[in-house]
Amino acid sequence: MEINRIDEFIYEIPLDANKKMNVPARFFADPKQLDIISKDESLKQLVNVATLPGIIGYSLAMPDIHQGYGFPIGGVAAFDTDDGIISPGGVGYDINCGIRLNITNWNRNEIAKFLKNIVEDIYNSIPLGTGKGSLLKLTKRQFEQLVVNGIDWAIENGYATEKDKYHIEDQGQLPVIDLSGVSEKAIERGNSEIGSLGSGNHFIEIGYVSTIYDEDVANKLGLFKNQIVIWIHTGSRGYGHQICSDFVRDYQSVSKKYGIELVDRGLACAPFNSKEGQMYYNAMNSAANFAFVNRQIIAQKIEEVFQTYSRKIKPLKFELLYDLAHNIAKVEKHTVQGKNKKLVVHRKGATRCLPRDKVSGPFSSIGQPVLVPGSMGTASYVLLGDAYALNLSFGSSCHGAGRILSRSQAKREINSKELKENLEKQGIIIKTPSMSSLSEEAPQAYKDVETVVTVVQNLRIANVISKLKPLAVIKG
Amino acid sequence: MFKEIPHTADVALYVESTTYKGLFYDAALGLIAISDIDVSNESSIYELFYKDKAYDKETLFVNWLNFIIYQLDSNLYLFDSKISIHRNSIISRCYFRNYKKRNLLIKSATYHNLKIVKLKNLIQTCIVFDV
Structure with a gap:
C-alpha cells in the first residue's frame, strides 16, 4: 500500500489504493510508530471506510490507531447528512464507551495512609x-426516561447536579425522539447493569497530578500539583452491545436494499436520512445517554466512599472536570471547503476536541478538555482543544495509547502476578476480580501514550495542560 | 476444530468443520473457550430450544453466536447441542450449565471480513469477537 508522508506527522493513502475509495485516507502518527501501525490491518480498515457513500474529506485516524472490526479504532469519518450514511460498526458495540475525570481538593500525602482502604x-x-450487577433498580418506564433524558434524568433523581451537566460532552444528553429501534432484550440487559463498570479495558483509577505544563489554564480547570483525581472508563454496557448487535444484523439486508456495496460486512450502514438510519441514530443516542448516566452514578458512589474518609483527612470537594465519549456518531456543523455542512461524524476510539471559540459554558475561554488515559500503570494527560482540530480532524483527537499486542499475545508474554508485583513496587495498588486477564491490559500491550499525545500537540489539534500518574487501579 | 488467531484489540477464531452443524457447534465451543470460564460440573442442566431463519449463512452464524454470548451473560455455558441446519435456518436443542466464573467478557460476534467458505470437503470461517 502506498503511503505518502505529507507533513511531519501526517500520512496519506491516495485514492488509487482501492478503486472503490471515495476520498483519500489520512492518519496522524509519529514516524517512529509507523512500523507498529503498519503491522496489523488497521490501515486496510481505514481505506475500507473511505469507500463508504457520502464520506467527506478524508477517512481519518488518530495516532492511537489500531485494528478494530469494520472501522479501525482511532478512526474518524464524517458523512454528509443529506447523502451520507450512518454505520453502527463506525461507533462500535460499546456505544459511548468514554472517560470521565473527577477532581478533589485532597493531595497525595493526605490520602496516602488511607488509600488501600479507599480502594477496597x-x-x-x-x-x-x-458478571451482572446494578446500583439501581428501575421500572421499565423509569429506564426509558433515563435513556431519553440522560443527565437531566440523573439531576431530577438526585444523582447529578446542574453544574455536572456543563462538564459533560453535549451536556450529557443526546437527542432521542423515539425508542422504536430498541429491543426488549436491550432494555432488559441495560436495566440490570446501571452503575456497573464491566471488564476488559474498563477501569477506575485513583491518580494524582504529577506535572502541570500551563499553570494559568490548569488553575482555570481546578488542577493543582499532587492533587488527587479519579478516572472512570466505561460505557453503555449490555444496553449498547445489544443495540449495536441488533442493528449490525438488520443492516446486513438494509445496506443491500439501498444499493450500498460493502467491502467489509462490518461496515454495514444505512442512509442517515432513511427510516432505518434514524432508528439506529435514536437508539444509539439513547445508549450514549445511558453511558453518561452510568459513569455519573459510579462517580457518585466513589464520592460517597471518599466522603466516609473526610473526617480523617479533611472536608471533601469532589467535582467533575469533564466526561466525554469515545465511541459515537454525532450530527455536527463543520465548514468544508468554505461551505457550512451538517455532518454525521463517526468517532470510534476518538475524542471530540473543540477549540475555545467553538465551546460554550465553563470552557469557552480555554477550549474543550480532552482526556487521554494511558495504559495501566503509565501516565495520563489532560489536554485542551486547539486551533487546528477543526481543519485537520473534524474536531477530533486521540482517545488513549492504542494497543500493540493482541490479548492472547499479552497473556502469553506477560505474567499477571509479576505484573501486579512490579506495579506495586512502583507504588501502584492493583485490584481486579480476574487476575488471569490483568496482563491483557499491561503497559507493554500498548503504545507509548506520550508519543501519541505529542503528535496531537505538534499538530495543534490539542494542547497538553497536565500529566497525571496512577496510585491505584481497579480493573474491571 | 477451532483455534484462536491474532487480533490486536479483540479476539478472533478460525473454525473449520466438514458440516455446517459442526462449524456452528465448534464455533460455540471456541467462543466458550476464549471466554475462559471456570466450569462447574455440579450445576443443573438447562435445556433451551433455539430456532432462527436468517438473511444468509453468515447472519445465521452471527445470530447463533450472539445467542451463546447472551446465555454466557446469564451465567450459562453450552456443553452440548443437537443442531440441524437447512439452507439459512437453524433448529437446535441446547444444553447449558452454570459456570462459576468468567474471565473474559465478549460483547458480540462481528461481521468483520466474515465469510463462510465451503470447499470440497471442508467448511471454514474466521470470526472476530468484540471484547
Whole structure:
C-alpha cells in the first residue's frame, strides 16, 4: 500500500489504493510508530471506510490507531447528512464507551495512609467484572426516561447536579425522539447493569497530578500539583452491545436494499436520512445517554466512599472536570471547503476536541478538555482543544495509547502476578476480580501514550495542560 | 476444530468443520473457550430450544453466536447441542450449565471480513469477537 508522508506527522493513502475509495485516507502518527501501525490491518480498515457513500474529506485516524472490526479504532469519518450514511460498526458495540475525570481538593500525602482502604471500599461498592450487577433498580418506564433524558434524568433523581451537566460532552444528553429501534432484550440487559463498570479495558483509577505544563489554564480547570483525581472508563454496557448487535444484523439486508456495496460486512450502514438510519441514530443516542448516566452514578458512589474518609483527612470537594465519549456518531456543523455542512461524524476510539471559540459554558475561554488515559500503570494527560482540530480532524483527537499486542499475545508474554508485583513496587495498588486477564491490559500491550499525545500537540489539534500518574487501579 | 488467531484489540477464531452443524457447534465451543470460564460440573442442566431463519449463512452464524454470548451473560455455558441446519435456518436443542466464573467478557460476534467458505470437503470461517 502506498503511503505518502505529507507533513511531519501526517500520512496519506491516495485514492488509487482501492478503486472503490471515495476520498483519500489520512492518519496522524509519529514516524517512529509507523512500523507498529503498519503491522496489523488497521490501515486496510481505514481505506475500507473511505469507500463508504457520502464520506467527506478524508477517512481519518488518530495516532492511537489500531485494528478494530469494520472501522479501525482511532478512526474518524464524517458523512454528509443529506447523502451520507450512518454505520453502527463506525461507533462500535460499546456505544459511548468514554472517560470521565473527577477532581478533589485532597493531595497525595493526605490520602496516602488511607488509600488501600479507599480502594477496597470502592471495589466492594461498585459492580465490576464479567458478571451482572446494578446500583439501581428501575421500572421499565423509569429506564426509558433515563435513556431519553440522560443527565437531566440523573439531576431530577438526585444523582447529578446542574453544574455536572456543563462538564459533560453535549451536556450529557443526546437527542432521542423515539425508542422504536430498541429491543426488549436491550432494555432488559441495560436495566440490570446501571452503575456497573464491566471488564476488559474498563477501569477506575485513583491518580494524582504529577506535572502541570500551563499553570494559568490548569488553575482555570481546578488542577493543582499532587492533587488527587479519579478516572472512570466505561460505557453503555449490555444496553449498547445489544443495540449495536441488533442493528449490525438488520443492516446486513438494509445496506443491500439501498444499493450500498460493502467491502467489509462490518461496515454495514444505512442512509442517515432513511427510516432505518434514524432508528439506529435514536437508539444509539439513547445508549450514549445511558453511558453518561452510568459513569455519573459510579462517580457518585466513589464520592460517597471518599466522603466516609473526610473526617480523617479533611472536608471533601469532589467535582467533575469533564466526561466525554469515545465511541459515537454525532450530527455536527463543520465548514468544508468554505461551505457550512451538517455532518454525521463517526468517532470510534476518538475524542471530540473543540477549540475555545467553538465551546460554550465553563470552557469557552480555554477550549474543550480532552482526556487521554494511558495504559495501566503509565501516565495520563489532560489536554485542551486547539486551533487546528477543526481543519485537520473534524474536531477530533486521540482517545488513549492504542494497543500493540493482541490479548492472547499479552497473556502469553506477560505474567499477571509479576505484573501486579512490579506495579506495586512502583507504588501502584492493583485490584481486579480476574487476575488471569490483568496482563491483557499491561503497559507493554500498548503504545507509548506520550508519543501519541505529542503528535496531537505538534499538530495543534490539542494542547497538553497536565500529566497525571496512577496510585491505584481497579480493573474491571 | 477451532483455534484462536491474532487480533490486536479483540479476539478472533478460525473454525473449520466438514458440516455446517459442526462449524456452528465448534464455533460455540471456541467462543466458550476464549471466554475462559471456570466450569462447574455440579450445576443443573438447562435445556433451551433455539430456532432462527436468517438473511444468509453468515447472519445465521452471527445470530447463533450472539445467542451463546447472551446465555454466557446469564451465567450459562453450552456443553452440548443437537443442531440441524437447512439452507439459512437453524433448529437446535441446547444444553447449558452454570459456570462459576468468567474471565473474559465478549460483547458480540462481528461481521468483520466474515465469510463462510465451503470447499470440497471442508467448511471454514474466521470470526472476530468484540471484547
